[in-house]
Amino acid sequence: MSVRYEQKECRSIKPARYVRTLAEDVLAGLVEPPRKLPPKYFYDERGSLLFDQICDTQEYYPTRVEDALLAEFAQEIIHKIAPDHILELGSGTSRKTRHLFRAYQDRSGVIYWPFDVCREVLVETAEALALEFPQLEVRPLLGDYSAGLEYLPQLSGRSLYVFLGSTLGNFEEEEAVTLLRELSTRMSAQDRLLLGIDRAKPAHVLRAAYDDNMGLTEAFNRNLLSVLNRELKGDFRPSAFSHRAVYNEEMSRIEMYLVAKMQQEVNLETLNLKLEFSEGDSILTEISRKFTLESAARLLGKAGLTPEEHYTPEDQYFSLLLVAPERSAM
Structure with missing residues (x-):
């Protein structure tokens, strides 16, 4: 079935609950320390392209390992589920999901629903x-x-929900359970979730993955300040902030920060807001939680989900989990 994609087909999904705007997140997160912003603002068009480049670096193993797992097991996954629909959360450029489509090469009729925040990337990828x-x-x-997820389309037949890249690790525990429970609620007994999780491993491997030698992760992190400048008429100087990635062993997570190199004042004209930074002041821009199989299973269980299949390389650096609603029996 040949498909001609048109931009008008990019369907906007009504939010099921109120989510703060960028301006509101700035007022809530940057005025007083500890300063933080949600990582979703990384992914404008430039940020999405930078992240794609990060995925090709030697240090950033998650994409490489997950991609290899999908290449090896896509046929098995598709044969097992035989989905009529593939709906991907945070689809980006769909680079890894292509392995699932290749497993469908001899069939027609499957519908792919990429779900993302960046219209430009969605349009280019769909084309x-x-x-x-x-x-x-x-x-x-x-x-x-x-x-x-309340206003996502209701899908008939079997559905495979896809959530790759260990993006689940960007959520605090309560937020992750909420999202997974919403998925569980809409899944039928025949539906499955294909979930990528990054595994706990030596700290030096983790730190290198979030601070590559080419400086792409640094550029990606600083691009957040360019987003603030563009959207809120700000005068952040990205070069006045350094990128820092640290491993919080107690919480089993990487934390990414932007750190002020000097004392400085930043104005956000749209908000009529002046921000004061002293040297060393930081903004937490992302967390990335790392899981054991046991901690992942506990998290899924809180949402009414259970791992059914586990795909991992020999070093167990990363895992793909095929997840079922607890009520299912295949």
Whole structure:
């Protein structure tokens, strides 16, 4: 089935609950220490492209390992589930998901629903996929999955939900359980979730993955300040902040910060807001939790989900979990 993708087909998803705007997040997170912002603001068009480049670095193993796992097991996963729909949360450029589509090359009728916050990336990716996989029907969804999944399309037949890149690790425990429970609620007994999780491992490996030698992660982190400048008429100087990635062993997570190199004043004209930074002041821009199989199973259990299949390399640096609702029996 040949598909001609048109930009007008990019469907906006109504939020199921209120999610703060960028301006509100800035007022809540940057005025007083400890300063922090949600990582979703990384992913404008430039940020999404930078992240794709990060995924190609030697240090950033999660994408490389997850990609290899998908290449090896996509056929088995697709054969087992035989989904009519593939809906991916935080789809980005769908680079790894292509392995699932290749496993479908001899079939038509599968519908792919990429769900992401960046319209430009959704449009470009949908156009590319329609050319590369003529058997695939692409129906992009524009929205923020952290705002809830209630208004996602109701899908008939079997569905495979896809949540890759260990993006679940960017959520605090309560937020992660909320998102997973919403997925569990909409899943039928035949549906499955394909979930990527990054595993706990030596600290030096983790730190290197979030501070590559090419400086791409630093540029990605600083790009957040460019987003603030553009959207809120700010005068942040990205070069006046350094990138720092630390491993919080107690909480089993990487924490990414922007750290002021000097005392400085920043104005956000849209908010009529002046921010004062002393040398060494930091902004927490991302957490990335690292899991054991036991901690992942506990988290999934809180949401009414259970691991059914486990795919991992010999070093167990990363895991793909095929997850079922607890009520299912296949």
